[in-house]
Amino acid sequence: MHDAARLLLLAVAIGAGATLAMDLWGLAQKHWLGMKPLDYGMVGRWLGHMPRGRFRHEAIGQAPAIPAERLIGWTAHYVTGIAFAAVLLAVWGPQWACRPTIGPALIVGLASVVFPFLLMQPGMGAGIAARRTPKPGVARLRSVVTHGVFGLGLYASARLMLVLNGALAGSQIGLPGFCGA
Incomplete structure (x- = not known):
């Protein structure tokens, strides 16, 4: 398999898995703590x-609806997760996926909180780092924890890739050349 295709496949698998972990965390908070998750339609x-x-709104919920906004939002959410996994693999190298360690995954996960703090929240009307929300400190803490969970998801997804590829080695499903397999 060509290196670029292998890198893309790793980024998709690891990034989608980490994003799913983030979404499961949001569902757990909703069901256990009654906390409303982010509406990706917004x-x-x-x-x-x-x-x-x-590019900027006073309150995104009051802006006119966009056709397929929920699909656009969820797609962007997963594409963003995949992009951050690609950053992790670009900085630490694709060999990181062969011997994943928690440090780089947490660094990328926690660093990714910069984007909602400085781009999304201000653009959607919440202000820089959620300063215009009713409880900015709580909103900031939730964002940091959620992005930490994303970092843990990067690590867990890479570990899962190793297990699955080992189990599928020799089949047409396994990644040829992945970690020497």
Whole structure:
């Protein structure tokens, strides 16, 4: 398998897995703690207004709806997770996926909180680092913890890839050349 294709496949698997871990964390918070998860439809609405020249909103929930905003938001959520996994693999090398360690995964996961703090939240009307929300400290803590969970998900997904590839070695499903297999 070509190195670029292998890298892309690793980024997709690890990034999608980490994003799923983040989503499962959100569901757990909703069911156990009654905390409302992020509405990715609002992310899609924010992104959907960008081609129309609107990058910042006072309150994204009051902006006109965009066709397929929920699909746009969820797609962007997973593409972003995959992109951060690609960053991890680019910085620490694809060999990181062969011997994943928690440090780089947590660094990337926690560093990724910069994007909602400085781009998404201000653009959607919550202000820099959620300063315009009713409880900014709580919102910030939730964001940091959620992105920490994403980092743990990067690590766990890479470990799972190793296990699955080992179990599928020799089949047409296993990744040829993955970690020497």
